[in-house]
Amino acid sequence: xxxxxxxxxxxxxxxxxxxxxxxxxxxxxxxxxxxxxxxxxxxxxxxxxxxxxxxxxxxxxxxxxxxxxxxxxxxxxxxxxxxxxxxxxxxxxxxxxxxxxxxxxxxxxxxxxxxxxxxxxxxxxxxxxxxxxxxxxxxxxxxxxxxxxxxxxxxxxxxxxxxxxxxxxxxxxxxxxxxxxxxxxxxxxxxxxxxxxxxxxxxxxxxxxxxxxxxxxxxxxxxxxxxxxxxxxxxxxxxxxxxxxxxxxxxxxxxxxxxxxxxxxxxxxxxxxxxxxxxxxxxxxxxxxxxxxxxxxxxxxxxxxxxxxxxxxxxxxxxxxxxxxxxxxxxxxxxxxxxxxxxxxxxxxxxxxxxx
Amino acid sequence: xxxxxxxxxxxxxxxxxxxxxxxxxxxxxxxxxxxxxxxxxxxxxxxxxxxxxxxxxxxxxxxxxxxxxxxxxxxxxxxxxxxxxxxxxxxxxxxxxxxxxxxxxxxxxxxxxxxxxxxxxxxxxxxxxxxxxxxxxxxxxxxxxxxxxxxxxxxxxxxxxxxxxxxxxxxxxxxxxxxxxxxxxxxxxxxxxxxxxxxxxxxxxxxxxxxxxxxxxxxxxxxxxxxxxxxxxxxxxxxxxxxxxxxxxxxxxxxxxxxxxxxxxxxxxxxxxxxxxxxxxxxxxxxxxxxxxxxxxx
Numbered sequence: 067x068x069x070x071x072x073x074x075x076x077x078x079x080x081x082x083x084x085x086x087x088x089x090x091x092x093x094x095x096x097x098x099x100x101x102x103x104x105x106x107x108x109x110x111x112x113x114x115x116x117x118x119x120x121x122x123x124x125x126x127x128x129x130x131x132x133x134x135x136x137x138x139x140x141x142x143x144x145x146x147x148x149x150x151x152x153x154x155x156x157x158x159x160x161x162x163x164x165x166x167x168x169x170x171x172x173x174x175x176x177x178x179x180x181x182x183x184x185x186x187x188x189x190x191x192x193x194x195x196x197x198x199x200x201x202x203x204x205x206x207x208x209x210x211x212x213x214x215x216x217x218x219x220x221x222x223x224x225x226x227x228x229x230x231x232x233x234x235x236x237x238x239x240x241x242x243x244x245x246x247x248x249x250x251x252x253x254x255x256x257x258x259x260x261x262x263x264x265x266x267x268x269x270x271x272x273x274x275x276x277x278x279x280x281x282x283x284x285x286x287x288x289x290x291x292x293x294x295x296x297x298x299x300x301x302x303x304x305x306x307x308x309x310x311x312x313x314x315x316x317x318x319x320x321x322x323x324x325x326x327x328x329x330x331x332x333x334x335x336x337x338x339x340x341x342x343x344x345x346x347x348x349x350x351x352x353x354x355x356x357x358x359x360x361x362x363x364x365x366x367x368x369x370x371x372x373x374x375x376x377x378x379x380x381x382x383x384x385x386x387x388x389x390x391x392x393x394x395x396x397x398x399x400x401x402x403x404x405x406x407x408x409x410x411x412x413x414x415x416x417x418x419x420x421x422x
Numbered sequence: 423x424x425x426x427x428x429x430x431x432x433x434x435x436x437x438x439x440x441x442x443x444x445x446x447x448x449x450x451x452x453x454x455x456x457x458x459x460x461x462x463x464x465x466x467x468x469x470x471x472x473x474x475x476x477x478x479x480x481x482x483x484x485x486x487x488x489x490x491x492x493x494x495x496x497x498x499x500x501x502x503x504x505x506x507x508x509x510x511x512x513x514x515x516x517x518x519x520x521x522x523x524x525x526x527x528x529x530x531x532x533x534x535x536x537x538x539x540x541x542x543x544x545x546x547x548x549x550x551x552x553x554x555x556x557x558x559x560x561x562x563x564x565x566x567x568x569x570x571x572x573x574x575x576x577x578x579x580x581x582x583x584x585x586x587x588x589x590x591x592x593x594x595x596x597x598x599x600x601x602x603x604x605x606x607x608x609x610x611x612x613x614x615x616x617x618x619x620x621x622x623x624x625x626x627x628x629x630x631x632x633x634x635x636x637x638x639x640x641x642x643x644x645x646x647x648x649x650x651x652x653x654x655x656x657x658x659x660x661x662x663x664x665x666x667x668x669x670x671x672x673x674x675x676x677x678x679x680x681x682x683x684x685x686x687x688x689x690x691x692x693x694x695x696x697x698x699x700x701x702x703x704x705x706x707x708x709x710x711x712x713x714x715x716x717x718x719x720x
Contacts, residue, residue, distance in 0.1 A: 129617050150623035162614035166636045175632075179623035223622070 067105035068140040068153075068230035068263055070126060075099040075135035077121055077287075095121040097287035099135070103231075103263050108254075110278030111267045114310065118287040119267045123233050126265065128152050139230055150179070155224035156233040159240065161216045163208040169195075169219050170204040176227045194222040197256070213241050214249060225260070232257070232264040238273060250276055271311050275299070283307045302327075302404065305411040314362065314377040320408055321371030324417055327404040330362070330379035335386040336395035343400040345370065345419050349378065350393050363388055367396070370419070463693035470687035482694040491670050492695060495678040499699075502589060502660075502674055503653045509593040510649035511642060514600025515635075521605045539598035547662040550591045554578055554663070578664050581671035588660045588672045592653055599652075600645040607641025608634065640714045647710040654703060675699050 077096040095118045103109040111119040124130045126137055128149035136143050144152050155176075163172050173194060177187040195201045198218040208216060217237055224232060237253070238246045254277050257264050268274055274281050275295045282292045283306075291303035302308035308316040308327050317333065318325045336346050347369040355362040359382035367376050378396060380386070388394055400419075407414040430436055464483070467476045486492050517535050525531075538546060553561055554577040562574040577587045611634065619629045635642070657676035660666060666673035666681060673681070675695060683692015 127621060129620065149617075149621045150625070154621060156618070156621045158614045158618060160612065160614050162612065162618035164615060164619075164633060175619070175624070176622035179625070179628060227623070 067261060069102060069105055069138075070231050070263060070265065071102040071138040072099055072122070072126065073136045073138070075122070075125060075137070076133045077118075077125055077130060078133045094287050096125065096132075096135075099284075099287070099289055101282055101289055101292065103265055106261045106263055108257055108264045108266065108277060108279040110274040110281045111265065111284060112271060112274040112278075112281050112311075113269065113284035115269055116286075117284040119269075119284050120235055121287075122284070123156075123235055123265060123267050126231070127154055127156050127233050153227075153230040154233055155227060155229035155231070157217075157220045157224050157235065157237045159236045161208075161220040161237075161240070163216060163219055163223075165208050167207075168204065169200065169206050169208070169211070172208070172219055173204075173222045173226055176223060180227065190226045191222075194225045197225070197259075198222050214245050217241065217249060221256070229262060232262050234264065234266045236268055237266075238268070239270075246273075253277060271313070275311075283310065285310070301413075303413060305406050308404065308406070314379065316404070317367075317374070317376035318406070319367060319371045319374045319376065321419070322417070323408050324414055325406040325408050325411075326371060326419070327406060328398045328402055330377045331381070332398050332402040333376065333378035333396055334380065334384065334398075335388070336397040337386060338384055339397040339399060344397040345400055345403065346395055346397040348393050349376070349396040351388055351390050354388065354390055361388070460693045460697055463689050464697050466690050468689045470684075470689060473689075478690070482690045486691055486694050486698075491673065491678060494670050495666075495673040495675050495695075496698070498585070498670075498672060499654060499674040499676075501585065502592070502672075503650055505589045506592045506596070506653045507646055507650045509589070510596045510600045510653075511604075511646050513593065513597045514604050514645055514649075515642065517597060517601035518604035518608055521601055522608055535601060536598050538595050539602075543595065543658045544662060546595065547591060547659055550587075550594075551578075551663055554587050579668060581668055584664050584668060584672050588663055591663060592656065592659050595659070596649050596652055600649055603645040603648065604638065604642055607638035610641075611637050643710055643714045647707065647714075650706060650710075651703065654706070655699060 075096050076094065076098055078092045078094050080092045097118075099118075099122060101109075101122075111122060113119045121130060125132050126139075128137075128144065128147060132145060137145055139152055139154070164175065167175065170191060173191045174187045177190060182190075191204075192201070195204060198221055200215060200218050200222060203211060203215060203219070208219070211219065217240075220237070234253075238249050241249055250273055266273075266277060268277075278295060280292060280294055281298050283290045283298060285306050291298055291307045293301070293303075298307060299311055302311065302316065305318060305325060305327070308318065312329060314330050316327045316329055318327050320326075333349075336344070347367045349363070349365040349367050351363055351365040353364040355364070361380040361382075361384075363378040363380060365376065365378070366373050380388075403416070403419070405414045405416045406412060462475075465477055465479060467478045467481070468474070521532060521535060553559060556574060556576045556579060559574060559577065561577075562571065565571045566574070575583060577583045615633060615637070616629060619633045624632065655676055657674060657680055660672045660674055661677050661680070664672045666677050670678075675698060679692045679695040679699075682695060683689050686692070
């Protein structure tokens, strides 16, 4: 089990076309990233597309050279080193299996590259294939496999060389929705079994929440927050994390120089929130959606701050009658409120909200 | 109402014919008719002095087969084609790697790589004639000053070096074409696969021989096919460089057909020799296309 760390990592790409016209146009894909994955940790990089998460992964792998900063694997700076000496294994979004080789040849390829003796290769390949339950497929070519089987082959290929780190780049995004849930479960159990430090890139928050020991939320080349799934969800560091994570996202209501945030599932009809510490507000109900048992209530709140459109998520167990077009008293437990600076978007100290 | 009816331009079948017609006519007029004429001439006693047509059966073929020069030029053609094809593919692959590489000033290198292909054959071959001249050759001059040879190699005067020269000039001329074709194949390989191989610990040579070449093999075969056909039917290089000499050492079927049929005036025999290219070419094309299909089906 090894650690992986990046320090003050910056990666810029320059746009060739614009440069010729005299306008230097560089994109800062990574803008000063500090991040560390502990031994055996499952770290998930989460962010919208274009946030730099894949660039970060590729820089750790050695496929991209950092413009500034350092990459450390097991405490060693590996900046100038090519991928093959970094002892990493990577599963690509496309799986990148060698189409002309059989599954067996795909799996032993990394071992042949490190010139392992034939019997070792054979043994390790069988072991990896057994672990991932793909032994019957060893003689096939990649194009004869389904998406899920390809993903397992890619994992087996990554697994055989006892890597210091596993790098996974959206390995589930090519699977259909049904397969994804099972594959996610398998991935997690598999990592617990082998205990290798893993860095996993995804834009899917459900995957991030389900898989990660910790989640690093990235946006525009910067780390916005690193924390366990519970911390990231319950205590977002800023309004970006608050609105990026959660579906529907956190409601933000402006009140003076603060934004008051609360999750849709905490905004409930006043009668079902204990009276002792709650903040009540009037919700002008506009529309309702009925989604897998839950009721999503869309409406405008007044009384807390500026009138704002919010969403409330009422669990299936709550059958308070709500009518669209009519106002209804709603409340949030006081401890569930989060405060952000209205201009900077960062967390700010709580302000007292007068209760009635 | 009439505006609503489908016009001629809406009928795909009709349109397809109209669009294809010019090229069909072009091919029939400039390839089909000459080919049939060649077949007809091969069985006749037509000469440039006496264009009247008399059927002579296989007479021309027996005469051609009895001539040692024919067998010599057939062997030369095979040697010329085989060697050139191998060299064209090998150098084409190397140059293709250069074409896709990203570095400063790559436009200049690309331009230089493609230059031999864009220069007219006759012109570039004449430059080579000077390069390989028995007295003024800059190649010899360089080699002499490097101390590699004592006196000028008479490149085009000796049968062996003459053949070598013809092969090298042909290779020089066709390599850019092969490079561009192979480049298309290399570009089509997903970048992920090369990166996966890097991560899996494969070095340059292992990636080249185990990943890149197997994946671009169909395209390499196409490059080889083009190289072979364009060499097999070519007479320009040996005609300009050596006129088929010394003593038929660099005569190929195409040039020998030309010398016999046009310069020698025996159109019938010339056609018979030229016709000999056809079955060999056909067999070669079928073999390579089959190989390509097998590779693609994998």
